[in-house]
Amino acid sequence: RKIKMSIIIERYKDKVSALPKIDNGLCKYEGFWYCHGFWLNDSNANFSVEAIMALQDEFQALPTDVFLASHAKSGTTWLKALSFAILNRTKYKISNDSNSSHPLLTTNPHDYVPFIETQSFLNNPSYANGLMATHIPYTSLPKSIINSDCRIVYISRNPKDVFISSWHFMNKLKDEFSTPTTLNDAFESFCRGINPNGPFWDHVIGYYKASLGRPDNVLFLTYEDLIKDTENEVKKLAKFIGCPFTSKEEDDGLVQEIVNLCSFEKLSEVNKVNKDSKNTKKVLSNDIYFRKGIVGDSAKHLTTEMMQIIDKLTKEKYDGLNIAF
């Protein structure tokens, strides 16, 4: 499964140079926008279109693999933590005891569940242990992920909250010398679908339709449901990824313990300190993935007109589909 990073950008140079591009450095590939042509050194959070092309050509999924898919800022970190805790609950006992040595109490969930389209994964795919994540749209996934009979869990989120979360994230990524992107500029790009892995709506629709056509292989979750009814959604997730809770585990309160361990409060506290990572050298700090962790925070940032624009766009895009937002 190993793919040599050093040759990837060179290998796809001609293919990428033929793609439509725009000023902000993104290119359009198979209907979605991506960064291209650069890799931050040693980053575990770096997505370039060349990686998607390499994965499409070479990635081999196994039937036992589980992929966590999402558009960025939809709840990926939370889903990673929950899935990791569920799948490894025998190896790593869940306990709310302050002396607990559960890895999520010292290590960021992104270190245990790598994005497949990143430099660190491509250089060292073996550390994934069958649980991986991706922001690649459904229609551009490597064929072996579709054909291998493995499971894909998608998390969707209200587009207004995704937009506000991304805008904050994007500006946090900028260094002190760069000018922050204004809310208006970011809003216009997002609504036109021009952001990494955008258009957001098409990303959601691809996985939503796949979940209808292949319900045994694709589970469609929403951030809002996960907030509203965390325990039941976690049970649904565990069942889907092949390790349902036993009645004894439920009676013993294990589901609630996993929910607590992976809660925004717990993980944001633990990740305040940028602890050394075991698997990757990091450019991003651990706390960048945690901001508010609530539903509807976008209303505090968007004007009424902006909210109406996104809502109208979303209704048009999701027309005829039963996608909650």
Ligand code: A3P
């Ligand atoms: P906000 O910016 O609205 O707070 P992603 O993980 O896909 O990058 O998404 C990040 C969003 O999920 C951020 O939303 C972040 O605060 C929220 N988040 C991270 N961990 C969470 C958790 N354990 N529970 C709930 N929300 C969480």
